[in-house]
Amino acid sequence: LHDELVDRLPGILGLLKELTTKRTGMEYLETVLSYLSRGSDRVDEEDLRRAVEDAFPLTGGKIMPTLAEKWIEQGVQQGMRQGMQQGIQQGMQQGMQQGMQQGMQAAREGVIEILEERFSTVTKSVLRTLKEINEPDVLKILYKKALRVGSVQEFRDAMDVVLQ
Secondary structure, eight states: OOHHHHHHHHHHHHHHHHHHTTOHHHHHHHHHHHHHHOOOOOHHHHHHHHHHHHHHTTTHHHHHHHHHHHHHHHHHHHHHHHHHHHHHHHHHHHOOOOOOHHHHHHHHHHHHHHHHHHHHHOOOOHHHHHHHOOOOOHHHHHHHHHHHHHHHHHHHHHHHHHHH
16 A cells, blocks of 8 residues: 555645646546546546535536536547647658658759760669669769769769769
8 A cells, every 4th residue: 555655646746736726616626536537547437426426416417527528628639739749740750751852853953964064965874873862972972973073984983883
């Protein structure tokens, strides 16, 4: 029993802290019932309903449905917040991935434009190889190589070295 009390002490003190912010008896009751419903796997909704109806014979039957509706609404709102946060995170990740893809595509196109401008033509094998590269650092190196090499074949040789 001592170990169980020690384990539950932070929750009990948290409940007391929460109670200090309440103003009405109904708010106190709501806080305690909420704590009991979340904090124990031995007390279910039916046990709480019976206890409330016994303790508040005139209003107990009205209290529990009102509290249950409020808890459900809170759960729905919390679920919506979590869903929105997950959606935002997924959207950000997708946006970053899409941005990375677009950036790599732009880097590939930059390399091809340099080679075409300098040497008038680019071989299909070079184009295929560039399309397969999905590493921004490699594309950056190849961009610099495209500016400095003396021929498409020299670029092809440099590309083979970089990709090893």
